[in-house]
Amino acid sequence: MTKHYLKALILVMISTLLFSCAAQQVQTTKTLFNPYDFKADQYEPKVNNFMVILDSSNSMNYYYQGQTKYTFAKDIVNRMNQTLPDLDVMGALRTFGYVAYYTTGPKPDLTYGVTQYTRAGLEKALKTIPNAGGNSPLASAIDAASGDLKSVQGSIALIIVSDGQDMDNAPVPAAKKMKSLYGEKLCIYTILVGDDPAGKDLLDQVSQAGQCGFSVSADSIASPSGMTDFVKKAFFAKVAKPLDSDGDGVYDNLDKCPNTPAGVKVDSKGCPLDTDGDGVYDYLDKCPGTPKGAKVNAQGCWILGGILFDTDKSDIKSGFYPELDAVVTVLNKNSDLKVEIQGHTDNVGKAAYNMKLSENRANAVMGYLVQKGIDSNRLSAKGLGLTQPIASNDTPEGRAQNRRVELTPIP
Structure with missing residues (x-):
């Protein structure tokens, strides 16, 4: 009788212990939490x-x-x-x-x-x-x-x-x-x-x-x-989110260049990038990679802006030598730079004649640069005639802008 009682008591104690452990396990179990x-x-x-x-x-x-x-x-x-x-x-x-x-x-x-x-x-x-x-x-x-x-x-x-x-x-x-x-x-x-x-x-x-x-x-x-x-x-x-009217990622109160066109890359001030530092934004720059100090036009192309040729002429007047000397300075500062000198004309005259005239203008500029000590291996001349106007040929002012020489860096 005593033995049966002791066995029963032991079974009760074991059961109680197991239940207690199970309850403790339930109590301390936590759901996995991954905070946002x-x-x-x-x-x-x-x-x-x-x-x-x-x-x-x-x-x-x-x-x-x-x-x-x-x-x-x-x-x-x-x-x-x-x-x-x-x-x-x-x-x-x-x-x-x-x-x-x-x-x-x-x-x-x-x-x-x-x-x-x-x-x-x-x-x-x-x-x-x-x-x-x-x-x-x-x-x-x-x-x-x-x-x-x-x-x-x-x-x-x-x-x-x-x-x-x-x-x-x-x-x-x-x-x-x-x-x-x-x-x-x-x-x-x-x-x-x-x-x-x-x-x-x-x-x-x-x-x-x-x-x-x-x-x-x-x-x-x-x-x-x-x-x-x-x-x-x-x-x-x-926080009341500031406006970004042009959607360039820079809030209006910090944007130094509002109304940037959609998709244009901007800097921290909201201004379009100008990688070559020529003053013309990359998305408008038709001639990227212009060397430092080069004079460019509105399209970002290195241009001899002061050297505009008379109609049917390719000679360089002495008054324009300072403009060419500035090119010499840029080339001397960038000794590895090679450029293509491109001559352009207005639409007065036949296309074939203008092509030859533009070549003569490009060669005239190249000759001056070589004379000033620039290695001819760094230079090439090309005539493009009337094929690439940058202004209207319907006005005297526009035709004067088209009679020009541009310099394009080449590999």
Whole structure:
């Protein structure tokens, strides 16, 4: 009889131990949480300080959706911590409800802060807080928070995570008292863990006492998108995005070159790129790669702008020598540079004649450059006749612009 009794007792003890281990496993199992990449550049912080008040009273040991409410509550705070971007704010964590074995009353506990917030610091504090137990002195925790934050500067977000159970109405006047102390600097946010209607009603009243916060359920913010939305609303204000009227990626208030055509690459000031530095934007430059110091026309081509030939003439007058000497200077500064000298005409006369005339003009310029010491191997001459006008041939002014010589760098 005694043997059977002992066997039965041992079986009961083993069963109890196995059940306890299984329950512990359920309690500590957490859902994998991958926080969203919060685009903080689109927002600006609206708080300078925050404090989390975490309910660690006995009612938080009850199970909810496969885990204790206390485990769920700590996980919610941890998810908030993971979602927050790097912030220059003061942070704190206070718990309430735990009763040490040698005490007879509630023990609200400042577990973290008030200190410069870091993600690692708050995470460490969450790992070291004691198990849940005792009664639910939320009002005492709110009063204690008022004292904790008395020396901070700027706005405050008070975040209360609780099931709202086993409490009287005392937290509401405590919240109102704290609001009267801090005024517009304080907003109160409550997060309901569980689904107790009375607890929800109490936490709603507490957040309403803050006048600028709100209440949510832990279920609604447990997902990455839900937590990101909570963090945005509690910690940040949306930045009014400046206009970028031309769509070049530079806001109008910083754009030195408004109305840039669509698709044109711009610099940090919103101006189109000018890679060769000739003063003509790349998207308009018909002759990219012009050497530094070269004189260019509106198309970005190296041109002997002062040397315009008389009709039917290819000789260079002495008054235009300074223009050619400037070309010599550029070529001497760029000893590896080779150029093609291109002669052009207006449309007066036959095409074949103009082709020959343009060749003569190009050769006249080449001869001058060689005479000034430029190696002929770096130069070539080509006539293009009337085929490439840059202005209208219908006016004397336009025809004068077309009677020109251009220099094009070649490999």
